[in-house]
Amino acid sequence: MYTSIxxxxxxxxxxxxxxxxxxxxxxxxxxxxxxxxxxxxxxLNYPYGCCGKEEPGICRGHLDKLDGPEGAPVATWAAxxxxxxxxxxxxxxxATYNEEGGTHWGGSCQAGFSVDKGKTFRVATTWQGNCPxxxxxxxxxxxxxxxxxxPADLPAGERIIFAHTWINREKxxxxxxxxxxxxxxxxxxxxxxxxxxxxxxxxxxxxxxxAPEEPEAPASSxxxxxxxxxxxxxxxxxxxxxxxxxxxxSVEEKSEFSLEGCTCACPAQTWSEACSCYGCDSPATxxxxxxxxxxxxxxxxxxxxxxxxxxxESVAWAKRPLMLLTIDNDDAKLxxxxxxxxxxxxxxxxxxxxxxxxxxxxxxxxxPLQKPNCSG
Numbered sequence: 001m002y003t004s005i006x007x008x009x010x011x012x013x014x015x016x017x018x019x020x021x022x023x024x025x026x027x028x029x030x031x032x033x034x035x036x037x038x039x040x041x042x043x044l045n046y047p048y049g050c051c052g053k054e055e056p057g058i059c060r061g062h063l064d065k066l067d068g069p070e071g072a073p074v075a076t077w078a079a080x081x082x083x084x085x086x087x088x089x090x091x092x093x094x095a096t097y098n099e100e101g102g103t104h105w106g107g108s109c110q111a112g113f114s115v116d117k118g119k120t121f122r123v124a125t126t127w128q129g130n131c132p133x134x135x136x137x138x139x140x141x142x143x144x145x146x147x148x149x150x151p152a153d154l155p156a157g158e159r160i161i162f163a164h165t166w167i168n169r170e171k172x173x174x175x176x177x178x179x180x181x182x183x184x185x186x187x188x189x190x191x192x193x194x195x196x197x198x199x200x201x202x203x204x205x206x207x208x209x210x211a212p213e214e215p216e217a218p219a220s221s222x223x224x225x226x227x228x229x230x231x232x233x234x235x236x237x238x239x240x241x242x243x244x245x246x247x248x249x250s251v252e253e254k255s256e257f258s259l260e261g262c263t264c265a266c267p268a269q270t271w272s273e274a275c276s277c278y279g280c281d282s283p284a285t286x287x288x289x290x291x292x293x294x295x296x297x298x299x300x301x302x303x304x305x306x307x308x309x310x311x312x313e314s315v316a317w318a319k320r321p322l323m324l325l326t327i328d329n330d331d332a333k334l335x336x337x338x339x340x341x342x343x344x345x346x347x348x349x350x351x352x353x354x355x356x357x358x359x360x361x362x363x364x365x366x367x368p369l370q371k372p373n374c375s376g
Contacts, residue, residue, distance in 0.1 A: 102138050124359065
């Protein structure tokens with residue numbers, strides 16, 4: 001079933017270029033106010049190794065622009081802030097012809113940062129499938145909006161590189177880089193935040209030490225991180241990002257229901273390791289068993305609603321894994337960054353990153369996931 005459905009979408013876009021980050025504007029993008037007129041990179045939508053050209057290098061070969069006028073920051077984000085970015089497949093405005101892109105009905109992505117001018121790139125968030133959004137348009141960036149949280153201990157600084165990578169089922173690798181300013185970062189390991197429940201699922205275990213569990217006491221469900229809107233970047237011709245709703249109370253962020261004579265609460269539309277139940281009719285009720293059942297129902301409801309399942313742990317920035325940049329490409333400069341050489345399985349599977357980091361958005365289940373074959 002997967003093969004027939006996915007191949008149909010893949011064939012529909014096989015002759016096209018693909019997607020790039022639209023907002024914040026990428027280095028040498030046509031919507032970047034720091035790109036000299038007429039100098040936009042016409043190949044930003046194309047995969048590495050495409051079209052008979054040499055592999056472009058880190059950030060599509062534009063890392064050397066970081067300290068120049070072209071590398072001036074295009075957005076300011078605060079450490080710990082919820083922000084978003086958008087993707088587009090519009091052709092690049094350039095004198096050199098370049099094709100309109102396509103979503104290829106998904107793929108897998110990583111977003112991260114480099115605070116050392118491109119020597120290392122560490123993971124902020126990983127999307128295991130459905131990136132770009134299957135149901136989104138390649139021409140409407142507002143339908144390709146992805147939210148993430150800037151690591152709370154990301155060091156503050158100007159000209160920090162925000163990087164996005166995408167691997168599709170055609171085994172093609174893409175990398176986009178934007179330059180941002182990060183404010184408020186400490187560079188120190190964060191304490192386990194009360195609003196980010198730790199995940200203990202084995203396939204998503206990153207480096208770092210998770211917060212200790214308390215098996216005897218029922219774990220309480222707490223509200224997810226409050227959204228704060230990122231400062232508005234420089235306007236661009238590709239549309240604006242939708243504003244995030246600002247929760248006004250914890251009640252709005254929880255889903256409450258009755259179960260076996262108890263009132264149970266789980267984070268609304270958010271992955272959790274625990275739900276809390278209270279006010280049970282009978283003192284003989286084994287509350288921890290009711291909470292376990294509530295958690296099962298909560299996760300099932302997330303799947304039925306096709307809501308992205310987001311897992312989060314507290315891991316110090318310096319202990320986060322490196323972004324997997326050496327997959328489905330032979331770029332020597334990317335290889336020098338030290339991650340293993342990997343090859344994805346390709347159609348019909350989407351990549352399951354073997355070390356996705358502490359914040360993971362799970363697949364929507366519309367395509368199988370498969371880990372890449374890695375060596376070194």
